[in-house]
Amino acid sequence: MESIVQDIKNGNIESFKMIYQQYHAKLYFYVLKCTHSVYLAEETVQLSFILLWERREKLSANFNISSQLFRIAKSVMTDLLRKQQVRNKHTESMIRETPNWHMETDISVKEELNRVYHSIEQLSPVRKNVFKLSRFEGLPHKEIARQLSISPKTVENHIVRAIRQLKDSLLLLFFLIISSLF
Known part of the structure; x- marks a missing residue:
């Protein structure tokens, strides 16, 4: 050794x-x-x-x-x-x-999620359905296209437009909240 x-x-x-x-x-x-x-x-x-x-x-x-x-x-x-x-x-x-820190964080996260869900509900019915199948259920574009009898390119367009619409509505909501603070 x-x-x-x-x-x-x-x-x-x-x-x-x-x-x-x-x-x-x-x-x-x-x-x-x-x-x-x-x-x-x-x-x-x-x-x-x-x-x-x-x-x-x-x-x-x-x-x-x-x-x-x-x-x-x-x-x-x-x-x-x-x-x-x-x-x-x-x-x-x-x-x-900071005993209330996690509670405050939980509340603000829930409020933000509610705003996002509300914005999703404002999408057109087909776009909302495509977006939910893609983002919530994790289905690929081809599977969504097959289920809804539309082309994969149409699925992609719906998702792109849904994301753009959600960004715009959440950005507008953000500016409204900021302006109300001042």
């Missing part, structure tokens, strides 16, 4: 690949068992092998490669958990400081 450590220290990529193949799954399941997080396990394993390669000159021939790799992984895992804890504290702090 000492020769493996020395090979990696010397930059032997084949020895590194062999260690990667041998310890990747073991390291992954070790971290997964400790953190119960697939993301943290994947991230820790990836960063551990990167650090092993980047700091290969500092490897000790007195210890086997697995103990050095697992020591690196433990350090990386601790660091990631610490960062996650800090992120969680900041998120909780933001939520406490």
Whole structure:
């Protein structure tokens, strides 16, 4: 095993690949068992092998490669958990400081969606039907053309005109809202 450590220290990529193949799954399941997080396990394993390669000159021939790799992984895992804890504290702090923010956002999003739906309902019946089949049901132009017995080019024209009409009506609505504020 000492020769493996020395090979990696010397930059032997084949020895590194062999260690990667041998310890990747073991390291992954070790971290997964400790953190119960697939993301943290994947991230820790990836960063551990990167650090092993980047700091290969500092490897000790007195210890086997697995103990050095697992020591690196433990350090990386601790660091990631610490960062996650800090992120969680900041998120909780933001939520406490702005408790109504998400409610206000939800309300404004619902209002915007209502405006969009209202604008869609203002389209001509055929154009509205084509637009809904395309955008809400995700049907391709050929399928819409087949269902409505019209050409795919007509479907495309309806969609282009519907989008233009929706942009115009929503832009007009936007200007009306802005002008009412001043």
